[in-house]
Amino acid sequence: MPVQSLKNTDVIVPQHAPHPLLPFLQSQSQTTLTRLYQRPSSCLSIFRLLGPIERQLIMNLLWLESALSAATMSAWVLPEGKNAYDSALTVMTGLHIAPNSAVKLALNPTFKSGLRQAITGGGNTGSFGVPTDKDAKRQSANIENLDAYALERWETILHYMVSSGQGQNPTKPSQGVLYLLQRSGLMNNVHGAALQITSSGFQFLLHSPHDQLWNLLLQYLHMAEERQMDLVEVLSFLFMLSTMDLGREYSTEPLSETQKAMLEDLRDYGLVWQRKTSSKRFSPTRLATTLTSSSPPLPSSHSTGGSRMADGTGAVALSSGAAQQGFIVLETNYRIYAYTDNPLQTAVLNLFITMKYRFPNLVVGMLTRESVRKALGNGISADQIISYLTTHAHPQMRKNNPLLPVTVQDQIRLWELERNRLKSAEGYLYKDFASQADYEYVLAYAKQLDVVLWENMAKRCFFGTLDGHANVRGFIERRTGSV
Amino acid sequence: MEKASHLSVIIDLSPTQWHLSAQTSNQYPLSIETFLSQLLAFLNAHIASKHENSLVIFGALPGKSVLLYSSTELLSDDVPSLDANSYLPFKLVDSAVVQRIMNEFDAIGELEEEPPCALVGAVTKALCYINRITHPSSTTAGVAEDPSIVHDPRILILSVSPDLSSSYIPIMNAIFSAQKLALTIDVCKVYGPDTVFLQQAAHLTNGSYIYLERRDALLQYLIMSFLSPTSIRKILAVPKQDKIDFRAACFCHKNIVDIGFVCSVCLSSTHYLLLSCDLAVFCQPLPVCSTCRLATLVP
Numbered sequence: 061m062p063v064q065s066l067k068n069t070d071v072i073v074p075q076h077a078p079h080p081l082l083p084f085l086q087s088q089s090q091t092t093l094t095r096l097y098q099r100p101s102s103c104l105s106i107f108r109l110l111g112p113i114e115r116q117l118i119m120n121l122l123w124l125e126s127a128l129s130a131a132t133m134s135a136w137v138l139p140e141g142k143n144a145y146d147s148a149l150t151v152m153t154g155l156h157i158a159p160n161s162a163v164k165l166a167l168n169p170t171f172k173s174g175l176r177q178a179i180t181g182g183g184n185t186g187s188f189g190v191p192t193d194k195d196a197k198r199q200s201a202n203i204e205n206l207d208a209y210a211l212e213r214w215e216t217i218l219h220y221m222v223s224s225g226q227g228q229n230p231t232k233p234s235q236g237v238l239y240l241l242q243r244s245g246l247m248n249n250v251h252g253a254a255l256q257i258t259s260s261g262f263q264f265l266l267h268s269p270h271d272q273l274w275n276l277l278l279q280y281l282h283m284a285e286e287r288q289m290d291l292v293e294v295l296s297f298l299f300m301l302s303t304m305d306l307g308r309e310y311s312t313e314p315l316s317e318t319q320k321a322m323l324e325d326l327r328d329y330g331l332v333w334q335r336k337t338s339s340k341r342f343s344p345t346r347l348a349t350t351l352t353s354s355s356p357p358l359p360s361s362h363s364t365g366g367s368r369m370a371d372g373t374g375a376v377a378l379s380s381g382a383a384q385q386g387f388i389v390l391e392t393n394y395r396i397y398a399y400t401d402n403p404l405q406t407a408v409l410n411l412f413i414t415m416k417y418r419f420p421n422l423v424v425g426m427l428t429r430e431s432v433r434k435a436l437g438n439g440i441s442a443d444q445i446i447s448y449l450t451t452h453a454h455p456q457m458r459k460n461n462p463l464l465p466v467t468v469q470d471q472i473r474l475w476e477l478e479r480n481r482l483k484s485a486e487g488y489l490y491k492d493f494a495s496q497a498d499y500e501y502v503l504a505y506a507k508q509l510d511v512v513l514w515e516n517m518a519k520r521c522f523f524g525t526l527d528g529h530a531n532v533r534g535f536i537e538r539r540t541g542s543v
Numbered sequence: 544m545e546k547a548s549h550l551s552v553i554i555d556l557s558p559t560q561w562h563l564s565a566q567t568s569n570q571y572p573l574s575i576e577t578f579l580s581q582l583l584a585f586l587n588a589h590i591a592s593k594h595e596n597s598l599v600i601f602g603a604l605p606g607k608s609v610l611l612y613s614s615t616e617l618l619s620d621d622v623p624s625l626d627a628n629s630y631l632p633f634k635l636v637d638s639a640v641v642q643r644i645m646n647e648f649d650a651i652g653e654l655e656e657e658p659p660c661a662l663v664g665a666v667t668k669a670l671c672y673i674n675r676i677t678h679p680s681s682t683t684a685g686v687a688e689d690p691s692i693v694h695d696p697r698i699l700i701l702s703v704s705p706d707l708s709s710s711y712i713p714i715m716n717a718i719f720s721a722q723k724l725a726l727t728i729d730v731c732k733v734y735g736p737d738t739v740f741l742q743q744a745a746h747l748t749n750g751s752y753i754y755l756e757r758r759d760a761l762l763q764y765l766i767m768s769f770l771s772p773t774s775i776r777k778i779l780a781v782p783k784q785d786k787i788d789f790r791a792a793c794f795c796h797k798n799i800v801d802i803g804f805v806c807s808v809c810l811s812s813t814h815y816l817l818l819s820c821d822l823a824v825f826c827q828p829l830p831v832c833s834t835c836r837l838a839t840l841v842p
Contacts, residue, residue, distance in 0.1 A: 104591060104630060115592050116771045116779055122588075123762055136767075141778025179587045181629030181637075190627040305631045314627075353594025 079109040086154040099187035103174035105299035108352040113148040127166035210345035213330025222407040244279035259439020302351035392465040394427040442476035491521035547595035548695040548772040551669040560703040564734040571758035581762040601665040608664035663713040696726040703734040711792035793826040806832035
């Protein structure tokens with residue numbers, strides 16, 4: 061059996077992976093972005109999405125009235141940080157936060173005043189949401205109810221996806237959600253019948269909730285462009301939600317028409333809670349308020365969800381298990397014990413394990429060749445399975461180093477390699493050369509172009525790639541023509 | 544995933560020094576009001592950087608130290624009302640800090656002589672606090688992935704008072720604890736002469752000590768030098784002092800001495816030999832060491 065050097069997935073991700081929203085923002089025009097920067101809450105949220113170096117640079121420039129020469133700023137950069145610094149500047153230029161200039165460094169004036177206002181408070185843009193007065197008659201939704209609501213909505217969507225291929229009939233999410241899932245390519249209807257999950261849908265299920273959420277919201281943004289919604293309003297509403305305080309009610313009065321229409325969609329996704337559809341007030345859920353943070357957006361469904369103190373400050377409680385979502389124990393004998401009673405988690409696990417027993421709070425299964433190959437066939441990669449098992453590992457497992465048994469990790473990867481024994485490539489076969497010299501001459505040329513995929517000296521033929529064909533053909537023609 | 548960072552700020556709130564600092568005879572007068580407004584902008588910038596960043600503020604007042612604000616526990620029940628133009632966490636910090644400082648100043652009252660500021664008390668409290676949040680209770684062991692767990696604690700001391708030579712030993716002890724916790728102590732000397740002990744504190748914990756020359760540019764100093772967590776300091780440099788006063792205070796009279804005498808007997812039992820500052824240091828040769836009570840050989 062070929063032994064491969066397998067890379068360890070437990071290493072910490074180097075550098076800060078850019079947030080999925082940033083490329084989208086960078087593709088927007090300068091006017092759109094400048095309009096967006098007029099709202100302090102948007103500035104603050106975008107600032108938070110940026111990497112640590114960008115943030116420090118912005119802060120360094122924020123309170124300067126005049127531009128700073130680029131040489132002065134780069135004098136602060138240590139030699140080993142040069143690349144990181146340059147790429148940070150590129151990101152800032154792409155977002156039009158700092159205009160592109162090799163000499164001077166300064167912030168976009170709109171962004172500067174927006175972020176300054178966010179930090180010092182004041183102004184009258186109302187960009188952090190207008191709160192409503194306490195309603196004496198009706199009790200506003202408390203944090204627990206909001207969490208339960210968000211969780212229920214979100215799991216409905218995921219559960220629908222995961223069970224679509226198994227002939228079950230789970231609760232259908234609303235039409236808007238279904239359309240979004242279809243648009244994003246996570247599900248499609250092959251035979252014009254029911255929606256079926258696609259391979260990217262399977263991959264989606266194994267992502268962290270935070271990634272899933274942004275994934276869907278990005279699709280929503282693309283859709284908003286097509287629906288002729290004003291992108292600035294859509295984005296600034298999302299950013300406003302992300303700076304709101306969990307457990308409070310806000311008024312819908314100051315919202316624009318677009319944003320009111322969005323409320324309905326966001327309600328379906330579980331980002332916003334409203335008592336009635338016609339209600340004049342709404343509350344953001346944890347899904348919304350953690351949009352720009354990395355804390356888990358959903359309380360794990362089998363803990364009590366009291367991971368934060370109910371003081372409404374959004375402060376993270378010190379010792380609570382905010383990340384105690386781990387429930388999977390994986391043994392070296394490929395057995396998996398999952399301490400969960402959540403049908404969604406069970407269903408996700410079912411994608412790549414063979415279930416053995418089910419108890420009220422425990423699922424036992426095996427990672428088998430068949431089950432993993434089924435998952436691989438669905439488009440899930442070995443790395444995704446391993447990273448899912450890693451992120452959801454039980455606290456007991458965290459004492460192990462490495463976290464997952466190496467044998468199991470390697471075996472999963474080997475099962476994946478098994479499937480990749482054949483590689484297909486389109487191209488052309490060149491054969492029937494007149495002489496060996498002819499053959500070698502053409503082959504040498506093709507090798508120079510780096511287009512040879514396969515060659516056989518004895519049969520005097522070789523196989524070249526599709527894009528190399530025009531050149532090789534031209535070469536042969538020129539040669540035969542000249543002879 | 545980028546980790547959250549923790550910042551403990553210690554504000555030296557000596558009324559006398561702040562009064563002196565606000566005098567217009569200074570080149571750049573700085574009153575405590577201006578100082579606080581700039582400091583609050585800096586604190587907000589820290590909270591703004593990351594949702595999970597935590598912040599604790601201690602005040603060193605004459606004779607006592609108090610916790611002014613903590614992002615992990617609510618000190619008072621009155622949550623300020625929401626308003627549509629400001630971000631709630633910022634507002635919480637601002638109102639809590641200002642309110643508490645006002646209360647503490649009011650409580651000081653008329654004093655014959657101002658007792659020295661309890662800077663060491665505040666540093667010790669900050670150390671205890673960091674120790675608590677970096678070592679969560681055993682029940683949650685294993686949640687290493689929890690983003691709320693702090694990985695990069697820092698202490699920032701904003702000092703206005705001069706050195707208090709009697710606090711040499713407690714300060715050195717605090718520095719050693721900080722080294723053990725692998726945290727960074729940054730010092731910003733806002734007013735008054737350089738302090739020897741805080742220079743050493745910053746140097747020994749790999750932090751930066753800054754003497755504020757242009758005091759009207761306080762905020763820019765704070766942001767450029769003290770906002771970045773240690774991971775960023777490897778890329779964007781922060782200023783460090785070029786010369787450090789390593790002088791120690793003698794154990795007998797608490798004077799800062801140029802030439803010290805070390806007991807040749809208990810030297811061997813000292814833990815921090817390398818640092819040469821935890822030794823018992825005397826300003827003159829003594830026949831009997833006051834620490835180990837053994838007769839020493841006077842050369």
